[in-house]
Amino acid sequence: MSETTIDPADFRKVLGSYPTGVCVITALDEGKPAGMVVGTFTSVSLDPPLVGFFPDKSSSSWPLIEKAGHFCVNVMGSDQQDVCRSVSAKGEAKFVGVEYALSDHNLPIIANSIASIECELYSVTEAGDHWFVLGRVLRMETVREDDPMLFHLGRYGGFAERM
Template sequence: MSETTIDQADFRKVLGSYPTGVCVVTAMDGDKPAGMVVGSFTSVSLDPPLVGFFPDKKSTSWPVIEKAGRFCVNVMASDQLDVCRSASAKGDDKFVGVEFTISDHDLPIIANSIACIECQLYSVTEAGDHWFAMGEVLRMESVREDDPMLFHRGRYGGFAERM
């Protein structure tokens, strides 16, 4: 239990100063794709190869992904804002108009993502009002060399190199 009271609006504002990459985590819900947008994706371990992200406990998409037992992290490019908007929508229409293929691991891989990382669910740990979901990497691929989609201070954008 914290000894300090932190205002939630201040917490979001200050932590929003740190830019994050944008990924769409996908899985299959029976015969249809399911997914959610995350900005909390990270590498965790090389041996075994583990990655992780932090779904909100209120997410309606996370229980579907967790139940599937496998997921794919699709790293979004700066030109895929339409995909991010679709995947973050509520309900069953998240993938209407989104081009994807189904991998050998039965996972949706979004077309033209920068990279895809297919995982077997490794563990889920409680982390406050979120879960810490880890996956063991089954297959990964760098798909194209383009700028990543970034999220910073409540807005989407891209990378600008400074020399």
């Protein structure tokens, strides 16, 4: 069987035509919030309740979240682009100006996110240049009913119903 060579630019372009939801994964690292923006979040299993996401192996934030052993998936609303830009930044300034509160599981929950899903780390599996992270859901809550933030063709946006 021969391997097909896929051009990375084509791969990104074609798969970029598929919109994804935007979440911010948060944890505490030695008392300070750590976080990363992902567009790869998905539900995985009802029994046990598992969710998953795919951090890049080169991420500087993922090792901090992994070390914590627990994380919160904050589902972003279409009006939270500023939060995504902040948390996407490199270094110490990720949470400057980002409102959050600590949950009973000691996880940062971002203010006004659409939903929060608190998890304990269940497994981490190698998946090419990413990790496939599974979390066992400990607690979840819908915070507000609003349009989710979507990422499509390199841009953030919201959902628009067609009639």
